[in-house]
Amino acid sequence: MTKMVVTPWDVTGKIDYEKLIKEFGVKPIDEKLHARIVKLAGEDHHLLRRNIFFAHTNLDKILDALEKGEKVWLYTGRAPSGPVHLGHIVSWQFTKWLQDKLGLHLLFQIPDEEKFLFKEGMTFEQGQEWLTDNLKDIIAVGFDPKKTKIIIDTKHADLMYKTAVEIAKRTTASQAKALFGLKPEDNVGKYFYSCMQSVPAFLPTIMEGKPTQVLIPCAIDQDVHFRLTRDVAAKLGYPKPSTILCRFLPALTSDGKMSSSGENVIAMGDDAKSVRKKIMRYAFSGGKDTVEEHRKHGGDPDVDVAYQWLTFFEPDDRALKSIHDAYRSGTLLSGEMKQTLVDVLVPILEAHQQRKDEITEKDIQKFLIR
Amino acid sequence: MTKMVVTPWDVTGKIDYEKLIKEFGVKPIDEKLHARIVKLAGEDHHLLRRNIFFAHTNLDKILDALEKGEKVWLYTGRAPSGPVHLGHIVSWQFTKWLQDKLGLHLLFQIPDEEKFLFKEGMTFEQGQEWLTDNLKDIIAVGFDPKKTKIIIDTKHADLMYKTAVEIAKRTTASQAKALFGLKPEDNVGKYFYSCMQSVPAFLPTIMEGKPTQVLIPCAIDQDVHFRLTRDVAAKLGYPKPSTILCRFLPALTSDGKMSSSGENVIAMGDDAKSVRKKIMRYAFSGGKDTVEEHRKHGGDPDVDVAYQWLTFFEPDDRALKSIHDAYRSGTLLSGEMKQTLVDVLVPILEAHQQRKDEITEKDIQKFLIR
Numbered sequence: 001m002t003k004m005v006v007t008p009w010d011v012t013g014k015i016d017y018e019k020l021i022k023e024f025g026v027k028p029i030d031e032k033l034h035a036r037i038v039k040l041a042g043e044d045h046h047l048l049r050r051n052i053f054f055a056h057t058n059l060d061k062i063l064d065a066l067e068k069g070e071k072v073w074l075y076t077g078r079a080p081s082g083p084v085h086l087g088h089i090v091s092w093q094f095t096k097w098l099q100d101k102l103g104l105h106l107l108f109q110i111p112d113e114e115k116f117l118f119k120e121g122m123t124f125e126q127g128q129e130w131l132t133d134n135l136k137d138i139i140a141v142g143f144d145p146k147k148t149k150i151i152i153d154t155k156h157a158d159l160m161y162k163t164a165v166e167i168a169k170r171t172t173a174s175q176a177k178a179l180f181g182l183k184p185e186d187n188v189g190k191y192f193y194s195c196m197q198s199v200p201a202f203l204p205t206i207m208e209g210k211p212t213q214v215l216i217p218c219a220i221d222q223d224v225h226f227r228l229t230r231d232v233a234a235k236l237g238y239p240k241p242s243t244i245l246c247r248f249l250p251a252l253t254s255d256g257k258m259s260s261s262g263e264n265v266i267a268m269g270d271d272a273k274s275v276r277k278k279i280m281r282y283a284f285s286g287g288k289d290t291v292e293e294h295r296k297h298g299g300d301p302d303v304d305v306a307y308q309w310l311t312f313f314e315p316d317d318r319a320l321k322s323i324h325d326a327y328r329s330g331t332l333l334s335g336e337m338k339q340t341l342v343d344v345l346v347p348i349l350e351a352h353q354q355r356k357d358e359i360t361e362k363d364i365q366k367f368l369i370r
Numbered sequence: 371m372t373k374m375v376v377t378p379w380d381v382t383g384k385i386d387y388e389k390l391i392k393e394f395g396v397k398p399i400d401e402k403l404h405a406r407i408v409k410l411a412g413e414d415h416h417l418l419r420r421n422i423f424f425a426h427t428n429l430d431k432i433l434d435a436l437e438k439g440e441k442v443w444l445y446t447g448r449a450p451s452g453p454v455h456l457g458h459i460v461s462w463q464f465t466k467w468l469q470d471k472l473g474l475h476l477l478f479q480i481p482d483e484e485k486f487l488f489k490e491g492m493t494f495e496q497g498q499e500w501l502t503d504n505l506k507d508i509i510a511v512g513f514d515p516k517k518t519k520i521i522i523d524t525k526h527a528d529l530m531y532k533t534a535v536e537i538a539k540r541t542t543a544s545q546a547k548a549l550f551g552l553k554p555e556d557n558v559g560k561y562f563y564s565c566m567q568s569v570p571a572f573l574p575t576i577m578e579g580k581p582t583q584v585l586i587p588c589a590i591d592q593d594v595h596f597r598l599t600r601d602v603a604a605k606l607g608y609p610k611p612s613t614i615l616c617r618f619l620p621a622l623t624s625d626g627k628m629s630s631s632g633e634n635v636i637a638m639g640d641d642a643k644s645v646r647k648k649i650m651r652y653a654f655s656g657g658k659d660t661v662e663e664h665r666k667h668g669g670d671p672d673v674d675v676a677y678q679w680l681t682f683f684e685p686d687d688r689a690l691k692s693i694h695d696a697y698r699s700g701t702l703l704s705g706e707m708k709q710t711l712v713d714v715l716v717p718i719l720e721a722h723q724q725r726k727d728e729i730t731e732k733d734i735q736k737f738l739i740r
Contacts, residue, residue, distance in 0.1 A: 113535040124536060154532040161527035165483040166494060168559030173543065176558050188546050189538030192562035 002256075006221050007181060009118050011248060012256040017054060017220070024223050026055045026245060036063045041101035046315040047094050047246065055220060057230070058242035065213045066102060072213045073204035074098055075241070077109035077197070080130040081122065082260040083267040084137035086345070087249040089352070090312055092141045094246070095217045099144055104215075106143055108367075109200045110135070110152040117189040135364050137268055140356035149369040151203070153196055156369055160199045163206065167195040170235045171228060179224055198229035201241035211239050219257070220245040250308055254284035269353060272346045279306060279338050279345075286327070287334030298330040299337070306334075306341040314344050372626075376591050377551060379488050381618060382626040387424060387590070394593050396425045396615060406433045411471035416685040417464050417616065425590060427600070428612035435583045436472060442583045443574035444468055445611070447479035447567070450500040451492065452630040453637040454507035456715070457619040459722070460682055462511045464616070465587045469514055474585075476513055478737075479570045480505070480522040487559040505734050507638055510726035519739040521573070523566055526739055530569045533576065537565040540605045541598060549594055568599035571611035581609050589627070590615040620678055624654035639723060642716045649676060649708050649715075656697070657704030668700040669707070676704075676711040684714050 004013035006020060021028055029048070033056070038044045040063065047053050065072050076095050078088065099106050112131060116124045135150065153160065176182055176191045204212040216226060226243050233240040248257030252264045259265070264282040266275055286304030288294035301307040301324050314320050323340055326332035332340075374383035376390060391398060399418070403426070408414045410433065417423050435442050446465050448458065469476050482501060486494045505520065523530065546552055546561045574582040586596060596613050603610040618627030622634045629635070634652040636645055656674030658664035671677040671694050684690050693710055696702035702710075 113532070117535065117539055124532065154535070155528060157527035157531035158525060159528075161531060162483070162494065162524040165487065165524070165559055168562065169487055169557050171558050172555050173552070173558055173561055174554040177554070182543070184544040184547070185542050187539050188541045188543055188558075188561040188565065189535055191543055191558040192538065195558065 008221050008224060011221055011259065015248060015256070017247060020220055021055050024055075024220065025227070026057050026220070026223055026243070027059075029054055029056050029059065029244070033059055033063065036067075040066050041097075043101065045094065045097055046317065047090070047312070049317070050311050052090070052312060053094060053217070053244055053246045055245040056243060057223070057226070057245075058240055059215070059244055061239075062213055062215045062242045070213065071208065072102070072104055072215060074104045074106040075109065075200045075204075075214050075216050076106070076218055077111060077200070078134055078138060079111045079114040079127070080134040081115035081119065081127050082130060083265075083269055084134055085258060085260060085265045085267045086309075086313075087258040087265075088137075089141065089268060090249055091217055091219060091246050092138065096141050096143055098215070098217065099147060104147070105204070106148045107200045107203060107214075107369075108138060108143070108148060108150045109197070110150060111193075111197060112155075113153050113189070113196070114193060117187060117193055132361075132364070135367070136356045136359045137352075139359050139363060139367055140268075140352050142355065143367075145363075145366050148367055150364075150367045151200060151369045159203070159369065160196060163199045163202055164192070164195040166236055167198050167229075167232045168192060170232045171195060175228070175231075179228055194225050194228050197225045198232060201226065201229045202233070202236070202238045205238050213239055214241040216241055216243045218243060218245065219248055221248075221257075249312055250305055252278065252282040252284065252305055254303070254305055266345070266349075268349060268356070270349060272342075272350070275345055275349065276339075276342045279342055280335070283309075283338055283341070285334040285337075287337070291333060294333055295330045299327045299332070299334060301327050304334070304337060306338045309341055310344060313341075313348060378591050378594060381591055381629065385618060385626070387617060390590055391425050394425075394590065395597070396427050396590070396593055396613070397429075399424055399426050399429065399614070403429055403433065406437075410436050411467075413471065415464065415467055416687065417460070417682070419687070420681050422460070422682060423464060423587070423614055423616045425615040426613060427593070427596070427615075428610055429585070429614055431609075432583050432585045432612045440583065441578065442472070442474055442585060444474045444476040445479065445570045445574075445584050445586050446476070446588055447481060447570070448504055448508060449481045449484040449497070450504040451485035451489065451497050452500060453635075453639055454504055455628060455630060455635045455637045456679075456683075457628040457635075458507075459511065459638060460619055461587055461589060461616055462508065466511050466513055468585070468587065469517060474517070475574070476518045477570045477573060477584075477739075478508060478513070478518060478520045479567070480520060481563075481567060482525075483523050483559070483566070484563060487557060487563055502731075502734070505737070506726045506729045507722075509729050509733060509737055510638075510722050512725065513737075515733075515736050518737055520734075520737045521570060521739045529573070529739065530566060533569045533572055534562070534565040536606055537568050537599075537602050538562060540602045541565060545598070545601075549598055564595050564598050567595045568602060571596065571599045572603070572606070572608045575608050583609055584611040586611055586613045588613060588615065589618055591618075591627075619682055620675055622648065622652040622654065622675055624673070624675055636715070636719075638719060638726070640719060642712075642720070645715055645719065646709075646712045649712055650705070653679075653708055653711070655704040655707075657707070661703060664703055665700045669697045669702070669704060671697050674704070674707060676708045679711050680714060683711075683718060 002013040116127050201214050204214050230240040251258045284305040286300035372383040486497050571584050574584050600610040621628045654675040656670035
């Protein structure tokens with residue numbers, strides 16, 4: 001088993017989430033916080049209930065503000081460098097739910113320089129080739145066009161650079177090195193980049209003209225950026241942004257997270273046939289070696305990736321439990337578990353693709369901050 | 371005598387220009403280059419003739435392009451953090467002459483984040499307070515509004531940031547440390563800043579849609595930025611920018627350069643009375659201790675700051691020579707030398723102030739790149 005590495009640019013190995021909570025200095029989402037969200041939203045969400053969104057920073061401040069009826073912004077993002085896949089959509093669907101249920105505004109950042117700065121050998125243009133495609137995927141999630149602003153780092157740098165510079169002045173090269181593991185031979189863009197990623201955490205306050213709370217739903221690997229943002233917020237007199245953090249959708253082959261740079265990725269554009277093929281072929285199974293053994297001893301849903309994925313994508317608790325129990329008892333075979341996942345994913349993907357196909361250049365313009 | 375220090379943010383001590391030429395890897399402007407400029411311009415300029423613009427990089431490439439009738443852009447800049455003074459105007463007047471005589475377009479950068487990033491304790495707003503005032507000083511120099519574009523880093527970052535990021539990817543933190551003497555405890559904005567200063571060297575090629583030569587007139591302390599620009603140009607496939615470099619207008623008290631942060635600065639807004647007072651009081655004299663001795667032995671124009679300033683501001687060679695000889699012979703006293711300088715400067719300042727007073731917000735808008 002490979003060693004656990006969790007940075008914004010690299011997630012590998014068996015993830016120990018308890019350890020990450022301690023290392024990153026974040027907090028678990030406890031029952032009390034969960035209940036407050038449910039009360040405000042008027043309903044529960046399976047990603048909360050199943051502890052997939054499992055950790056946070058300062059979430060209580062967000063809930064305080066919402067309970068007082070104050071305006072709160074959401075902020076999340078996507079660095080284009082390839083197709084959007086199921087791993088991205090998890091957090092965005094939850095973000096949409098927060099927007100819908102809590103009536104929140106959303107700032108969606110496209111740091112179109114990030115991957116270019118951090119990936120050896122990648123050109124800026126290689127990222128730009130995916131820009132429009134990724135924007136359509138984002139919009140296809142169904143965010144409210146009246147309450148969602150997409151901000152693209154290079155296109156809207158005039159709205160960001162001044163604030164990035166304010167952040168940069170309060171961030172030393174030593175801090176950037178320590179937080180992001182940078183080396184002297186790394187490019188200066190890597191040193192500066194996190195300042196750009198901090199900006200949307202402060203833009204709501206700038207746009208609203210008054211201190212405005214911001215909640216950032218994202219995977220836990222991104223929290224390190226916002227640790228820097230929180231440090232600087234105090235120095236600049238902005239509210240510290242809050243995060244609500246999710247686990248990674250596991251790679252089909254089990255370790256680490258599903259990542260665009262890995263193989264066996266299920267992209268949002270994949271058709272039913274290739275989804276079935278990838279899952280059947282690659283999804284790490286918790287089943288026994290033979291049908292006979294499986295029927296006799298049952299499978300292990302806890303290590304079965306198809307089952308783990310169902311915890312992300314099958315919102316019905318009763319359906320999930322019956323799958324779990326049938327697998328455990330040996331009634332449900334490994335291939336059947338995989339087919340169940342295929343049957344859940346294909347409609348999600350097809351509905352997404354249909355929405356995406358209808359999105360025009362004009363729709364994109366409507367979402368852009370300017 | 372203090373040690374010579376020449377960085378873009380600090381110039382102190384007795385300046386040894388021969389040593390700087392070697393250290394910075396630039397070249398002296400020889401007779402041949404001088405003659406080519408004169409031929410293209412149709413006239414000579416006293417700042418060239420007197421070797422005040424004394425060094426360069428790749429100037430021959432600019433002259434080649436001009437001789438072939440190719441379009442060449444000028445690029446210079448100003449970081450607002452206080453009033454514009456005579457030290458700034460020297461290089462800008464020469465830039466205007468190049469524009470007028472050679473018909474060149476000019477990109478004038480306002481890196482309004484630079485001083486903020488590099489000056490401890492300075493706020494961004496303290497720089498912005500000087501922005502409009504400095505813009506009026508720049509425009510009052512008389513640049514051609516049809517051929518001059520002013521670009522402000524924070525306002526026009528959307529035109530710059532993408533290219534800055536391209537530059538940043540090719541610049542390591544080690545290089546930035548070595549070139550600019552940065553330390554780990556320096557802020558990350560300092561590491562990134564030079565990438566922004568490089569951008570206008572490439573914008574003409576981007577705007578013209580074809581490789582376009584750029585000539586940067588500036589004081590020699592700025593060349594280090596363009597050393598980085600030249601390194602990166604090759605990697606990005608842009609023409610290397612050329613520089614034409616001037617000496618510093620000496621501080622009135624003799625060592626180093628006149629700088630806004632020093633005392634005894636003559637700002638472009640100073641009135642006749644205060645100019646006279648400062649020069650009489652502070653200008654380091656090359657005269658003798660008593661009138662009698664001076665009459666007998668003569669003064670030393672080479673160390674007399676008033677005389678040195680006249681080499682910058684009195685364009686008439688014959689007038690200058692007669693001042694020089696009269697001082698050397700003892701006919702001209704130190705106070706008279708200073709009065710001669712006052713008589714040269716006051717009309718320059720008053721004409722500048724009159725032009726500046728007439729500049730409106732609308733005029734500024736006409737000069738902005740967008």
